[in-house]
Amino acid sequence: MNWLKKLTGQITGKKEKINNAGVGSATPSDVSAPNDAHPPADAGPELTLREGTPEFNLIVASTELETGANLAHGASHLAVLLEVDPGRADWQALAARYLDAAGDDVDALLPVGDERFVNSEALRAWFWQRQGKTPEALDLLLQISRAAGHATYLHAWALDWLEQDGALARIGETSMMQLLATALNSVEEAHQSSAGTVRDMGRWASLAERASAGYAPSPTLLLVRAGLQRKAGNVDAALAITGPIGQAASAEQANAIGLLLRCMRRFDESEQAFIHAGSFDPADITPKLEAGDTCFEAGNWHKALFWYEAVLASESEQAWALPSSWYCRYKLDGDEAWMERLWEAMRKGDNRAHLLVFRERGRLAQSHDAGANLLRTLLERWRENGNTDDSGGAMAISATVMEAPSNRLAFALELAGRNPPVKLEITFGPLPAVDPRLALAPVDYPLWAYEGTVPHPALPAPDAAVRDAIAALALAPYNPNENWAAASHVAARFGTRHVRDILAAMVYPPPLPQDVRALEWLPRVQLAAAYVLGQIDSGWEGSERRRALVSVLFGPMDWTTCAAIRVLARIATTEPACATDIMRLFARMERHIPEVGHWDWVTLLYEQWLELPFLFDAEREELRRKLAAREEDE
Template identity: 30%
Template sequence: MPEDDPALSAAEELALARLALDEGDLEHAAGHVAAALAQAPTLPEVHETLARLAAASGGGVDLFPLDHHTFVGAAVARAHLLAAAGRPAEGLDLLAAATGYAPRTDWAGVPWVTAPELVERIAPEHVARILMQVCGAVPDPVPRAGRPALAAYLTLAGNAVTAHPEHGLLLGAASALARRVGEVTQAIGWAARGVRAEPSKLGEVWLGYAYRSAGRTREALAALGRAVAHDPNDLAVYADIAGTLADVGRLDEALDWIERALARDPTFDCAVHTAHRLRYLRDGDVAHLVALADFAREHPDDTHEHGDLAECCRSRPWLGQVTPAAGPLADALRRSGAGDRGGAVRLPTPPPPSALRTATAAAPGLRIEVAGAGEPDGREPRRADSRPLWRYEGADVAPAVAAPSAAAAERLRRLAHPAWPHPPAAYDAAVGLATLELADLLGLLAHPPEPPAGAVGQVLAEQDPALWVRCVQVWACLGLLHHRTDEPWEGSTRRRVLLDLVWGVEDWTTEAALFALVTAAWVDPAVRPDVARVVAERLADAAVVARTRPVPIAISLAHLALATPALDAQTRDLATGLVAAGTTAPRPRNPLTRLWHRLTLRPHP
């Protein structure tokens, strides 16, 4: 078998376990059996060796004690031995805990769990609790690849329902599991039986969820409405109804339900999160998302995690991902990344320095022909007092800063990614760059390291080298936000350096630095007026320049403005107009649409 086959590793552990058993060394044998179970929890040979160990030790349970750091294989071994000793309920508790630890592993796929007679030895309330524990440990719905690991629990649910056909709690919990693993018809049937047997708020909620998963919105809303009638004070159900209505486009009704919840408790976390999400869906104003981020920061002890902010930011320019580079040279770079390394691209004015440097490195056969300098010259800083990141030598451009250290390059290489859940999450993730020297952070902007090894790095390098460079620059600027945070914002090094980049030569680093400032405004309300002013001035400057020459970064700056907290209405209107003009303008077909979708499906944590 291949070396990475889990069964091979288990076989090696079992061989050592048998040797220890033959020598009477039961503790070492137990350790090897636990390791084998962790590798291959359903392998028959593992359970045969565990049975030998039990026979040699009078049951074997004491060989696998529990503490705060119990190895998962030892917990699973103890579960099987408890079941063999006539204590299957305790064994199921441990298997459910193992599933919570590693939900994609089939810890429960063994005969004693799926045997019909097991449910005669365990109270239905206990089975329901096990099923609810498993549900709480897995996504809703569970991806197809993760469903086989839960098949034994679904069999257990079916056996328990057969034995206790009128137990409302059990039927509802069984429905919840069935729904998560894609057995929606079964989920509806079990939940409906549960409601008929024992009408309750929780039963109606389970039924409503099952109907919703089946796309039967009318029945789902009716069930959730009955849940409200059972308990008008459970505001989580109001949020569920609002979310269900929003999913089918009934936004006004959804907002009405969530306002009813907020009227009862303005601080209830589910209602607040849902309300801000729905308001953003209604009018697209980022102020709702900023308010949601503020609420989450001020209430870190919410009852559970919410995904509303990440859902709203996902795939949106700068809110959840870096925007691909714009302009004819960026398009040519993508074509060269796809394999066309030669040819020529004709530009009306000089390209951004980062674009030129990336093209020279990634597509050395690409001829770049520039018609003229343009007015104003894009190779000059937009403000004369900005410290230069680049210097021009004739038609060529070179970094004006030294290359970063190898350690700094490696640290950023491990971190950079084109997507993030939302700006505060990006800020938090960048704390890993807090100890880098300022010279290293600036060096990373002008000397981007090679992409990391692995599939994502290879795709970025080969298909869109510009995207990797932009990732590096974005994360280096986020690192600048963590530089000398003890300094007050107004006179801080981090603010000064980011402003130098914002007002320097028109470049991709302009966008990256402005995104860092926008992110600072998301996480610190005190800096919002300052950042909003900078964003407004930089966008207005780009709009003026665009009247006389192309500004490839203008649309991206507009998206950044629309992501800025506390932006004035006039600048927001300007940004909206620029985005609309860029959306309607003819653009070449982007061959990376599918690739971009793949890269941003799993945001960097």
């Protein structure tokens, strides 16, 4: 896939790694699948128990516990299992049974050797806490967070431990401050974080207030307390902690105020706060970087460039300021040479450059169905003719093969605003053997129904409040990570009782915003709705989100199929416990590719399938071959 195509997919952002970052190494050698592993020749994805998957590790851990023959071996698989989802209650219950079976002998379950692994040390901390060794367990989790580069275990376990009666009194101030700072630095700002993350940060903020009541005031304490409240979305509470900029007596206090004002979009005041922060130590580049980011976020490219160049005057290759300065220059003079520098840095693995290139060039892919291409041609013709046409109030289109019903929906969106209104009639040639009008399997929420070859929504129109919320999500700039986070708040607001309304928004889209074309708007609306559905509840088997997404995936083929594929792939990569099931769903979709016609979802299926964990090497190669063949045909 070329770099431009990558920009139409998932942006690379800050992700918590699932793979085991080592305190000493990656994963126990007897748990990981070998690099050249292959599935049995006669076994499809539905039949293969894949080494390294949660299902595999659960079976091994459960079997070893039942037999009691090798509890240490089973505990190593249990550690890998809990790394996938530390908060899973039934897996924690299995851990409790292991500790009981070993007679509370943690070292028998997790022998201490020359090498230490993140997942096994995390399980050791869990065992210790269960034995009442909460301070030791928390200190170990802090070590793990530093080694792994993420705070997954802290959020999943430490919050619960610290909220227990009497726990805070047992934790020293130094350890507590390290815990709070680690939690603070592990997540994005509230407006970029999921609803669940914001709730967790609210819990951390409450712990900080309880724990620090007896601490001596300090600039670091103020920064941490205010930061936790800020990332919990508690602006008033954060302001009460920081005080006004005129009273800032340290760089930490001024920085805390600047960060808070930036989140409130009070950009000029935020910049002034960072200028004040820099006055305490002119050699410190942090306030300059923050001032640059503040002006960047405000779209003030001149000022942002000034601050980034001030950083570069001290550190000529500073990893954040250098690509940011190139982007500012590109925005100021439009010279593509600056964008080429960003592209080159992105190819070499520079994440900041990747973010900036995506910001400028990243787009959600539009359909390339024949009907979509025809609509592009008509829109261009109307534009050249001063927005007039010779349709006479009616338009007839004849297509050789069946197409996605969203093609008709896109035409309807564009024609709805024309004066006089235009009536559209579309006819198709013979249907393929794989009838795209039919669901692959019984589904709970079909989106489309057909009268002959004419589609119409199978659901009633959505609640207006739901439709408006989906429209607001679709209007936001395309950034998959931030869009996903924003969708989680909509999911929390409406809940599972509005699943039908959220689905209906895919086929009853809001009207076109000004200066936005249907070929761009409709996929954005459908993806926004799918993002909400992907977070409408938790768990997987039997969940409402699975029912809804499978309904879109297996229902009549459409542009909405693409939205379901994107969200399912995202869930599989961020929640590996779901990955095997989603792999099966993708394999079933592949068996129902129509033999004729262009369907956008087919290429996307292979692209997203390649992102899934637990694939065998041979499977990845086969998927790459199929993807290359599709791209060559297109």
